[in-house]
Each structure stands twice: as C-alpha cells, then as structure tokens.
Amino acid sequence: DTGVSQNPRHKITKRGQNVTFRCDPISEHNRLYWYRQTLGQGPEFLTYFQNEAQLEKSRLLSDRFSAERPKGSFSTLEIQRTEQGDSAMYLCASSTRDRGTYEQYFGPGTRLTVT
Amino acid sequence: KQEVTQIPAALSVPEGENLVLNCSFTDSAIYNLQWFRQDPGKGLTSLLLIQSSQREQTSGRLNASLDKSSGRSTLYIAASQPGDSATYLCAARISYNQGGKLIFGQGTELSVKP
Numbered sequence: 001d002t003g004v005s006q007n008p009r010h011k012i013t014k015r016g017q018n019v020t021f022r023c024d025p026i027s028e029h030n031r032l033y034w035y036r037q038t039l040g041q042g043p044e045f046l047t048y049f050q051n052e053a054q055l056e057k058s059r060l061l062s063d064r065f066s067a068e069r070p071k072g073s074f075s076t077l078e079i080q081r082t083e084q085g086d087s088a089m090y091l092c093a094s095s096t097r098d099r100g101t102y103e104q105y106f107g108p109g110t111r112l113t114v115t
Numbered sequence: 116k117q118e119v120t121q122i123p124a125a126l127s128v129p130e131g132e133n134l135v136l137n138c139s140f141t142d143s144a145i146y147n148l149q150w151f152r153q154d155p156g157k158g159l160t161s162l163l164l165i166q167s168s169q170r171e172q173t174s175g176r177l178n179a180s181l182d183k184s185s186g187r188s189t190l191y192i193a194a195s196q197p198g199d200s201a202t203y204l205c206a207a208r209i210s211y212n213q214g215g216k217l218i219f220g221q222g223t224e225l226s227v228k229p
Contacts, residue, residue, distance in 0.1 A: 004158075033216065042119075042204050042219030043159070056215055091158060101147060101166065102208070104217060106159040 002026070004107035006092050012113045013082055020078045021110045025094030032075050033093040033104060034067055036060065043091055049075060082114045117142040117209050121220035129228050132195050136223045138188040138205035146208045149217065150179050150190050153202045162203075163190070167210070195227045 005024045013019050025032045031050050035043035046065070047057045051072035061067075064082075069075040079086055089111050093104040118141045128134050138148070147166045151159040163172045163179040165188070171180040178191040188205055202224045206217035 006158075035217075040221070042206070042221050043217075045216035045218070048215055058216075093159075101164055103149065103161060103164050105161060106151075108158040111156070 004092055004094050004105055006090075006107040006110050008110060009108060010111050010113075012115065015084060015114055016081055018078065018080045019082060019112065020076055021090055021092075021112075022074060022076050023092030023094075023107060024074045025092070026096075026105055029094035029096045029105075030072065031095045031102065032069055033095070034075070034077050035091040035093065037089045037091055037109070038087075046077075079112075082112075084114045087112055087114045117145075117207060117218045119205060119207050119218050119220040121203075121205060121223050123223060124221065125224040125226070127226040127228060128195055130195060130197060132227075133191070133193050134195055134225075136190040136192070136203050136205075136225070138190070138220055140186050140188075140207045140218075142207075142209060143183045143186055144210040145183065146210045148179075148181055148188050148208070149206045150177075150188075151204045151206065153204060153222070155202075159204065192225075195225075197227050197229050200225055200227050 007022045033048040034046040037043040047067050049069040064080045067077045089109045091109045093106045095102045095104045120139045149164045150162045165172050165181040176193040181188045202222040204222045206219045
C-alpha cells in the first residue's frame with residue numbers, strides 16, 4: 001500500500017484568498033479525517049467522512065471551511081477568505097475497520113502560511 | 116468532554132537511558148488509545164495502538180500501557196537513541212464514536228543527547 005498523500009505540501013497565500021488542499025487516502029480505506037495542528041499543539045479534529053458521507057464536523061470548521069469527498073475516494077478541504085489565524089499544518093488521515101481498531105494513518109500534511 | 120494531557124512538555128535525556136512518557140485522559144470510556152511520533156515539520160507516524168480491553172502493547176524497544184481506571188497511559192522507551200528524538204503524541208478515541216475523531220494531547224518533545 002502506498003501511504004496517505006497530501007498536496008500541496010506547502011502553501012503561502014495572502015489574506016483574503018481562497019485555498020484548496022487535496023488528500024488521497026490509502027486505497028480501500030473508507031474513512032477519511034482532517035485535522036489542524038498549530039505550532040506546539042496536538043492536532044485538533046476538523047471533520048471526517050465515511051465513504052462520501054461527511055459524518056461529523058467540529059465547531060472549529062467555520063462557514064469559511066468546506067470539505068468534500070466525491071465518490072468516496074480523495075478529499076478536498078477548501079478555505080475561503082483566508083485569515084492569518086488559519087496558518088497551520090493541515091493533516092489528513094485514513095482508516096478502515098481492520099481488526100476493529102480503525103487505526104488512523106496520517107499523511108505528511110499541508111503547511112499553510114497566510115501573510 | 117474528553118481531555119488528554121501529556122506531561123512533561125519537553126524531556127532531555129542522555130543516550131542509552133530508559134524513559135517513560137505520560138499521557139492522562141479525563142473520560143475512561145475510551146475505545147482505544149494511539150501513540151504517535153512526529154518529526155519536525157512532518158506528519159504523524161503511528162507507533163502503537165492499545166484497545167480498551169488490552170493492558171499493554173509492545174513493538175521493539177517501545178512498550179505502551181493502558182490503565183483505564185486511573186485514566187493513564189505510558190510509553191516506555193528502552194535504551195534511547197539520538198534517532199528517537201521527536202515529539203511523541205498520544206490520542207484517545209472515545210467509546211461512543213468508535214470510528215471517529217482522535218483527541219490528542221499536546222505532545223512531549225523528546226531530545227536524546229549522544
């Protein structure tokens with residue numbers, strides 16, 4: 001299996017611009033998760049999908065954030081009208097019901113810098 | 116609401132020393148607990164996963180334990196090496212959200228000096 005991949009790895013944008021990140025999960029993993037991590041903190045949950053259905057969203061996911069997973073394969077996370085507070089590492093993970101553990105496997109992350 | 120805490124925030128040890136990293140959680144109704152390693156600027160690498168019915172898991176020089184009644188997990192690293200230097204994160208999955216989110220601690224930054 002190839003691991004979880006994320007693109008781009010780094011993104012620098014100006015305040016007010018829109019950005020979109022992509023995550024490709026491990027093949028046949030039906031669950032996909034997005035987290036956000038700021039410097040010196042642990043990751044915080046944003047949202048997760050089972051196949052194409054978005055099952056849970058954190059209140060951290062303001063109306064400027066939207067996530068999709070068309071056809072239950074890759075996922076995109078879009079941030080509209082970026083703010084400096086959006087600067088963070090955005091991590092994607094995937095899992096499946098392997099031995100009932102739903103162990104999550106993480107990608108390398110996309111580091112967003114809003115100037 | 117589940118909260119996960121890791122103490123200390125940073126730890127520096129000489130090479131060869133055995134060490135223990137601590138993780139505590141407020142709600143004992145967890146489904147499982149995962150330990151991760153994170154190198155600077157990188158994603159997370161899963162080290163060990165302990166199911167709620169288990170007491171410990173071992174992988175090489177790593178041993179993780181789980182005590183639900185006291186709300187604690189520990190990660191034991193034997194014979195530490197400079198290559199073990201990284202941030203170690205623990206994360207809990209709550210029982211009634213079995214396939215869902217992980218709740219992370221803030222991590223312990225480990226430095227192993229040659």
